[in-house]
Amino acid sequence: xxxxxxxxxxxxxxxxxxxxxxxxxxxxxxxxxxxxxxxxxxxxxxxxxxxxxxxxxxxxxxxxxxxxxxxxxxxxxxxxxxxxxxxxxxxxxxxxxxxxxxxxxxxxxxxxxxxxx
Amino acid sequence: xxxxxxxxxxxxxxxxxxxxxxxxxxxxxxxxxxxxxxxxxxxxxxxxxxxxxxxxxxxxxxxxxxxxxxxxxxxxxxxxxxxxxxxxxxxxxxxxxxxxxxxxxxxxxxxxxxxxxxxxxxxxxxxxxxxxxxxxxxxxxxxxxxxxxxxxxxxxxxxxxxxxxxxxxxxxxxxxxxxxxxxxxxxxxxxxxxxxxxxxxxxxxxxxxxxxxxxxxxxxxxxxxxxxxxxxxxxxxxxxxxxxxxxxxxxxxxxxxxxxxxxxxxxxxxxxxxxxxxxxxxxxxxxxxxxxxxxxxxxxxxxxxxx
Numbered sequence: 052x053x054x055x056x057x058x059x060x061x062x063x064x065x066x067x068x069x070x071x072x073x074x075x076x077x078x079x080x081x082x083x084x085x086x087x088x089x090x091x092x093x094x095x096x097x098x099x100x101x102x103x104x105x106x107x108x109x110x111x112x113x114x115x116x117x118x119x120x121x122x123x124x125x126x127x128x129x130x131x132x133x134x135x136x137x138x139x140x141x142x143x144x145x146x147x148x149x150x151x152x153x154x155x156x157x158x159x160x161x162x163x164x165x166x167x168x
Numbered sequence: 169x170x171x172x173x174x175x176x177x178x179x180x181x182x183x184x185x186x187x188x189x190x191x192x193x194x195x196x197x198x199x200x201x202x203x204x205x206x207x208x209x210x211x212x213x214x215x216x217x218x219x220x221x222x223x224x225x226x227x228x229x230x231x232x233x234x235x236x237x238x239x240x241x242x243x244x245x246x247x248x249x250x251x252x253x254x255x256x257x258x259x260x261x262x263x264x265x266x267x268x269x270x271x272x273x274x275x276x277x278x279x280x281x282x283x284x285x286x287x288x289x290x291x292x293x294x295x296x297x298x299x300x301x302x303x304x305x306x307x308x309x310x311x312x313x314x315x316x317x318x319x320x321x322x323x324x325x326x327x328x329x330x331x332x333x334x335x336x337x338x339x340x341x342x343x344x345x346x347x348x349x350x351x352x353x354x355x356x357x358x359x360x361x362x363x364x365x366x367x368x369x370x371x372x373x374x375x376x377x378x379x380x381x382x383x384x385x386x387x388x389x390x391x392x393x394x395x396x397x398x399x400x401x402x403x404x405x406x407x408x409x410x411x412x413x414x415x416x417x418x419x420x421x422x423x424x425x426x427x428x429x430x431x432x433x434x435x436x437x438x439x440x441x442x443x444x445x446x447x448x449x450x451x452x453x454x455x456x457x458x459x460x461x462x463x464x465x466x467x468x469x470x471x472x473x474x475x
Contacts, residue, residue: 059420059424061419061423061424095377098377110222112191113194118194118197121455125200133193133221140219144221147243147289150239151236151240
């Protein structure tokens, strides 16, 4: 059963981050176009921030300065041998996503890095 | 070992390629380093798999469209083939993604054609069916063996009370083989495994998007409460996905509820490294821990000094 309590603030922030990368809000637009049919976007708002990172960097978490320093402190190379170090691999993934129709169905604009809906 | 062709046995020249996934290199560098140390200590030809990308979790992606998930996952499989390595996952989530993909491709050759068409378009070699996959516990249990692991333990972690966090996907294959390997290897380090009713409870990670409260407070929160009540020294886990959820829950409890749980989250490889005689600083054990490990390390050091 779904909990009826307020969700954690961390979850709400993630939801807001998803809404921020969405160009059109159906609830707002329906006020002006009441006859337009509402549809359920393939990508839910709560998942959009993670999806955007995956679509742009090939990974859900980004290795930034802090993570690089932590890696060095642990005796590792500052950059892992993932898509973080291999931009070509990320570009190939983006091409596969496009070719498979994922960007289109999710209404993801890869140039702007936003979801249409 | 799982391949598109079915099951194969590794030979003595096996080269292992560590698939890091998303969480390990960012949030768990101490576990990554400990895994590398332990693997080389045991004489494995263990390096990194290169050019890795998100495994893409089968759960949410298959719910959208199986072919999407298979197409993206296959890029990692094709890279493993090209690099001529056995792909090794420590994260149960990554493992299950690769394992399910290999099974789907094995069962449906038309899917192989579909993913190969995508790979060809981006200039990659098509899948030949030679990608090989192992969970890290399989590598240690089957290829190294408990006898050799025990022979390398110079500081048995006797008296260290550990609550195991198994992780759901380690059982996804439909049997408890990997779970038993996890348990046997933990026992080989000498730790005391404390049984709790929540050992096999889901961390709640995949529930978080849909129902955050249940995910945090009814799943992982229950574990954190009992770990505190039982005064265990740490949780032992292997899955990076589960760790991600532990870290999230620790922050939500601390920042939003004012509750600071005391039990640190320890990776399985750290316990092995410590039992093999490595010092905590050899793998940066104190670095970026959401719950400090100082008390845990102190207890380990007292044990080593025989106090």
